[in-house]
Amino acid sequence: ISPDNRYVCKTIRRSAGGEFVERVRLFEPEELTAMLLPTGVAIRHRFGDYDGRLLAPDSGRTILIGQAA
Numbered sequence: 001i002s003p004d005n006r007y008v009c010k011t012i013r014r015s016a017g018g019e020f021v022e023r024v025r026l027f028e029p030e031e032l033t034a035m036l037l038p039t040g041v042a043i044r045h046r047f048g049d050y051d052g053r054l055l056a057p058d059s060g061r062t063i064l065i066g067q068a069a
Contacts, residue, residue: 005026008024032064047063047065
């Protein structure tokens with residue numbers, strides 16, 4: 001995790017040789033919702049894991065289910 005907690009950064013080494021750095025942006029649930037709403041997507045469900053538990057501040061991930069308006 002980057003020092004600002006906004007990215008997952010990892011170095012990937014290929015078995016055939018060579019390596020590259022992958023950087024994946026992390027978003028808060030509110031940020032994702034704010035990006036989706038202007039597109040006409042309404043959030044219908046929010047989950048905090050793949051087992052369907054509700055999204056909570058300590059959830060390991062954010063899963064949003066939306067529907068186009």
